[in-house]
Amino acid sequence: MxxxxxxxxxxxxxxxxxxxxxxxxxxxxxxxxxxxxxxxxxxxxxxxxxxxxxxxxxxxxxxxxxxxxxASADRTSPPCRHYGSCGGCALQDMSYAAQLATKRENCERALAAALVKVDVEPVIGSAAALRYRNKMDFTFGTRRWVEPGEAEGVQRDFALGLHPREQFRKVLDVEACEIQPQPFDAILASARRIALEQGLRAWDLVKHEGLLRHVVLRRSVATGEILLQLTTSSEAPELVGPYVAALLAAHPEITTLVQAINSRGATVAMGERELVLHGSGSIRERLAGLWYRVSAASFFQTNTAQAEKLVEVTLEEARLSGSERVLDLYCGAGTLTLPLARHAAHVHGVELVEAAVADARRNAEENGIGNVTFSAGDVLAWFGSAGAIECDVAVVDPPRAGLHPKVVELLARIPARRMVYVSCHIGSAARDIAALAHAGWRATRARPVDLFPQTPHVECVLSLERAP
Ligand SMILES: C[S@@+](CC[C@H](N)C(=O)[O-])C[C@H]1O[C@@H](n2cnc3c(N)ncnc32)[C@H](O)[C@@H]1O
The missing domain is CATH 2.40.50.140 (Nucleic acid-binding proteins)
Structure with missing residues (x-):
């Protein structure tokens, strides 16, 4: 049987x-x-x-x-009251040392599975394992996550916070988040309270109605400036005006406030249009000895202290002498481009988001760096229009999905002698590096840097050289 x-x-x-x-x-x-x-x-x-x-x-x-x-000897008490329900962190039960060992093993496993032979160095850990993030992205929702044991009759049709794990239609009201800067807790509470007091409605993901969609908070470690981006489904100045005025009155520490308008179904905080309602529209951050202007739409590494280490390791792996022409693909607002430029003859950055390229250009100018140029657009399209590429060293830092297969093919043929692949998703990087190996590139070093304590994510800087 x-x-x-x-x-x-x-x-x-x-x-x-x-x-x-x-x-x-x-x-x-x-x-x-x-x-x-x-x-x-x-x-x-x-x-x-x-x-x-x-x-x-x-x-x-x-x-x-x-x-x-x-129980494992690595088990610890999670510091966060929302841990367990919240989808934000997954490793708070584990000591930080054990998290780092796990991340190294995961890099080793992903590379070995793609048949990439390279030793993975110990992960460079973050001095702060909590309160390290400089940016948080919160969602308004009409289906509040109700914790077991909550009183009957609690309001369920409005929430502001994070999605519970694997529950993308629900939103958990985050009262305190242990990985974000302390001032964000109070701002988030006010953003929720004032919306309720003023009778504003959260965006309904299914019915596609309601006004409030996202709150993104960014804080500069260097200056303490805070940027709040409010995403709404329409401009609605008669509703947004009083809301923003009350938020700013309660939180004068918000130095700039931007409204992004997104009327589409897709749940992204980035809008079709942006209106700067208060301040300059960006904050200034200091990284690796340079000043950066970071606007609402630009990518900026979310752990400033560890981003310094990432820049350091990338520079070490690029091994520049001052005479090289460097290509920096997926360059964002120039966080790698500008430090590279201080050690190279010239760096060309390519980035999809126009606002990030505008930031990158302004960042270069404000830091007195003249040996950089940028192209705004998709990397694949750029390869098609760039003509003959002259470059000694290439740095690539793609999003989690990694490189488009056609980009891998084109990249494999550039005349560079060295490549540095900065990865935020080791599985994608392993796949791309395995594909590059067919064209004669081989990985020589893998150096993970932990920018995301309490989560399974890790950055990894991989050095590649052309096999002789
Ligand atoms: C992981 S971030 C790296 C940014 C930058 N290197 C840094 O350290 O701040 C990836 C960047 O790639 C950009 N991006 C995504 N898809 C792209 C594409 N198809 N072509 C060009 N850039 C793209 C994103 O906007 C983002 O700025």
């Missing part, structure tokens, strides 16, 4: 082996019908845990932690 396979709500005991790239503990469970791979939150390597089955596909199970039967 065939054995019954595990089904929803069954209890299994799991030997946890590792943390996967989503931050889930992954391990093995013995069952009368065979062995199963179980992935579950909040379970650490080396632990034996009891899990409730949530879903099963083949021999893969997603479970929920019921009980830790044998």
């Amino acid at each position: 065939q054995q019954r396979k595990p089904k929803r709500d069954d209890r299994l005991e799991v030997e946890v082996e590792r943390i996967d790239e989503r931050g889930l503990g992954v391990g093995r469970a013995e069952h009368e019908s065979g062995e199963y791979r179980v992935a579950l939150r909040r379970a650490l390597p080396g632990e034996r845990v009891a899990a409730q089955v949530l879903r099963r596909r083949g021999n893969k199970i997603e479970g929920r932690l019921l009980e830790v039967l044998r």
